[in-house]
Amino acid sequence: MSSNTENKTCNCFAETLERVKNHLTDQGKIPAGAIDSDFRWQGQAYILSGGEYAPVNPKIEVKYRSPKKHGGHARNMSKIDMTIMATHCCYCGREYQRKNA
Numbered sequence: 251m252s253s254n255t256e257n258k259t260c261n262c263f264a265e266t267l268e269r270v271k272n273h274l275t276d277q278g279k280i281p282a283g284a285i286d287s288d289f290r291w292q293g294q295a296y297i298l299s300g301g302e303y304a305p306v307n308p309k310i311e312v313k314y315r316s317p318k319k320h321g322g323h324a325r326n327m328s329k330i331d332m333t334i335m336a337t338h339c340c341y342c343g344r345e346y347q348r349k350n351a
Contacts, residue, residue: 260339260344267291270289271287293307293333299349300348304335304336308333314328316328
């Protein structure tokens with residue numbers, strides 16, 4: 251990864267994906283002669299508003315048992331999912347430039 255903390259775009263996600271591809275190929279995890287191999291980030295996001303964003307945004311899953319009104323806790327788990335949008339590159343630390351809304 252480039253140590254890029256200036257105001258120019260970083261390629262950290264593309265470089266990391268390429269490193270993973272090379273590593274798996276070198277280790278023989280991807281068989282020689284394999285075709286149609288596809289490497290992509292899971293949880294990719296396409297943002298319609300302007301500015302820079304990480305291509306992948308981590309998803310957090312929260313599970314809990316709610317308290318009952320008369321003591322004890324619910325039998326079933328409640329679940330909340332949320333996605334966090336990064337403000338900085340997780341690899342080089344460069345701040346993403348966003349357009350003001």
